[in-house]
Amino acid sequence: MSPDARKTVRRSRCVMTEIILPNDTNNLGNMMGGRLLYLMDKAAAISALRHANRTCVTASVDSVEFQSPIRQGEVVVIESQVNRVFRTSMEVELNVWAEDTRAQTRRICNRAFYTFVAVDDEARPVPAPPIFPETPEEHERYEAAARRRELRLMLAGRLKLQDVEHLRDDLLELVRQRG
Amino acid sequence: MSPDARKTVRRSRCVMTEIILPNDTNNLGNMMGGRLLYLMDKAAAISALRHANRTCVTASVDSVEFQSPIRQGEVVVIESQVNRVFRTSMEVELNVWAEDTRAQTRRICNRAFYTFVAVDDEARPVPAPPIFPETPEEHERYEAAARRRELRLMLAGRLKLQDVEHLRDDLLELVRQRG
């Protein structure tokens, strides 16, 4: 973790493990979705902090699906990492698993993307350092991050279709299918 | 709130007001995004409960943008309501404001959509009762909910383009613009 080291994806990785307590759950003893979103935000913030080395704030969360209920007493594992940097913003990917330690089973629960922005002490956005993917999987996520960003901006109404660049092929494919 | 009453949107409405305490904030004294997502989930769950009158669980959250930082000591107001029911699932709309009570200013912070599913005591999905929009604004939200649901299913890979119904015009418009 020396300050001079190259800023790799690996450096930003965070693993958070929690056991689900009564107050985390609803009346059926299942973890509340909002409680999980809160833990995911803390993990994502730590990844952003580790990469940008300054305060980072949540700018947006892409849509999240809750695929599998998590029960009281189960163990939740959240893994996060910065996929790509866009000047002041960073895409952080989160993968969430739940473990039933009695049955010795582990299942994927969520895959989500949070966007964080690095800020100065007056909370104004400042550039974050570029990130260097190393493995093929990290390179793939790096590329996909650009497409997700365009989709994000289109959904938020901040990007017009004619200005789309990375998503172009996907959209042409859509049009072709529809033909 | 009599059991026999017609299930209107108004009946599902929930107002939650909170004051931001130190533990809700990051190092700059601004509310953490995940903490707000947690409060929003609780408000949305109350709207779903008030409509379906049985336990409801978070199925998904549409993408959320955090437009304005909320500071320690400020007051947060969250308003939620069920927009539309799709058999077992409900779209809940949330609008979030922050108030600086000293300056007597109030600003919009978020607009978000959570999807909840009504479940039985074994957490299996069960049909939720239909909802009746009354005002023009509620009718508009009811219509928009169907388009948002198709977008949601497409983004989740569960709906193919040729099966799209409500979004059709929007997409044809997109293709035409691009032409």
Place this chain on the structure above:
Amino acid sequence: MSPDARKTVRRSRCVMTEIILPNDTNNLGNMMGGRLLYLMDKAAAISALRHANRTCVTASVDSVEFQSPIRQGEVVVIESQVNRVFRTSMEVELNVWAEDTRAQTRRICNRAFYTFVAVDDEARPVPAPPIFPETPEEHERYEAAARRRELRLMLAGRLKLQDVEHLRDDLLELVRQRG
């Protein structure tokens, strides 16, 4: 909420909605009284803040009766508003309901009065702006607040019987009944 607007009772109104979680309850799964007093204090503080636009601190709480147990999983609604201002202090009225969302029933649980004092940054009392009741009900509460204040001061030993003004008729009536 513009700073120039007339300070009405309506501007001070706060609605807080909460769902009762396991840690809010005693061994029988009923909400602890102190936990409700805490939520009521937060709602009252928000009403005082919205009226005085500066930090406000709890000066006293009138006696509170807990009329109906609230169960885990039920929804609590707290409504608060400033009834009247007495130079630096404000009477805040709170009404608390509990909802059994399954049975679709709602019942009143409490009616309480908290007194808040507006303070400067050294926590010294400072005058709060006068409040303007608008509806007949608000005017009635405004009048009753003066009587409650005299009772409060008498019970606290800070007002002698001969100095009572608003309560005079009530007390004469008591004496006459006793005759």
Place this chain on the structure above:
Amino acid sequence: MSPDARKTVRRSRCVMTEIILPNDTNNLGNMMGGRLLYLMDKAAAISALRHANRTCVTASVDSVEFQSPIRQGEVVVIESQVNRVFRTSMEVELNVWAEDTRAQTRRICNRAFYTFVAVDDEARPVPAPPIFPETPEEHERYEAAARRRELRLMLAGRLKLQDVEHLRDDLLELVRQRG
């Protein structure tokens, strides 16, 4: 604490000591009143439990004055005891001190009275065992509890003036003064 032992006031005594953390405080770093009412309720519940040896629930709180702000980092000491039993209900007295451990000063902050009711497993009131005051001070509190109970019932509109017994002399004195 043997089950056969005589039920004295001393057996019901509870001492609770807490250090004030950031989340207990308002924007000026002073403890929120509601947070103190919550701690007082927990201490009072323990005194009631120790006397009645079954679940006890808060029935009411007499008016409480907050005489002295308590600062973050200060130590709060709450002492509680059952003063008297009235069939199913118990008056619990609480005295609260704050300590500035740096300045080595200690000051009284509150004196309050909570009423608890012993309940069975369906939350229905059941008789609590009688209590035996031992010291002169405990006997004095025992007598005063009866007067406070009448005042409580009168304020709640449940006792008419002509049925007052213990408060009679105090009221006649009031009338005489007013003459």
Place this chain on the structure above:
Amino acid sequence: MSPDARKTVRRSRCVMTEIILPNDTNNLGNMMGGRLLYLMDKAAAISALRHANRTCVTASVDSVEFQSPIRQGEVVVIESQVNRVFRTSMEVELNVWAEDTRAQTRRICNRAFYTFVAVDDEARPVPAPPIFPETPEEHERYEAAARRRELRLMLAGRLKLQDVEHLRDDLLELVRQRG
């Protein structure tokens, strides 16, 4: 608690009473060990604060055994006091009891020793005032504290056997037994 008063052990004594809530417990409804260690640390910090009259930080915890499970709804009593001062550090002794208020039984759960260090506003260790044991039991604890400190330093590898002073006889006895 006057600043001029002699610094006795009694002045440092702290009693903390808590009722065990759902979130304090594991899946079997028993209090988690770490939750108890947290409460003990708060009680010990208050004893250290009361003696040193400045911020004190936890330097170490001697080994702790959890002899008896504590159940949800039971009452925990923690008593702490400073046994002895070693220039900047203080040994704080803690005794923990659990009460089953229904069965009217009380049992010892733990005896533990925390070491605190008095610090200045930059968190640098500063001397704490000497303490004056008064009762025979306090004198005994004062003597035992020196032996425990040597054992602590030996276990931490900071004291060599030849420099041991208070433990000498115990160790010679060990060697003799082994002979």
Place this chain on the structure above:
Amino acid sequence: MSPDARKTVRRSRCVMTEIILPNDTNNLGNMMGGRLLYLMDKAAAISALRHANRTCVTASVDSVEFQSPIRQGEVVVIESQVNRVFRTSMEVELNVWAEDTRAQTRRICNRAFYTFVAVDDEARPVPAPPIFPETPEEHERYEAAARRRELRLMLAGRLKLQDVEHLRDDLLELVRQRG
């Protein structure tokens, strides 16, 4: 994580990452020792759960030294693993680091040993499965765990010197040095 898999040390490993919030800290903004002991207990419990696949309870904690203060806003990383199983009990090793993400520095804060016991649904101890160390470092920890256990039992007064087996050489060395 298949149930049939060999029970290795690696399977029991847990990584917990947390960011230090205001309520975790004392008046100087440093993390309270008891708060860290609580997080460490949760991590250790997860390691024990992952190995024994049934509820596990904290039996004891070896002495812990707090070598380096952790500041608000810093990131804490706790790594835990089961070192060895002794019929019903397991030694869990914890290593704690703190990261100053701004300065990009990471320092070791603690190394600690918690002992957990596997229990049945009536909280009675039951045998835990044996563990298989794989790497040289895991084998070394496996051996050291036996010595630490003897020391633990001696310090708890449950093992006499003449019955010591694994610690024998260390003690003879001590006697020789002293000679």
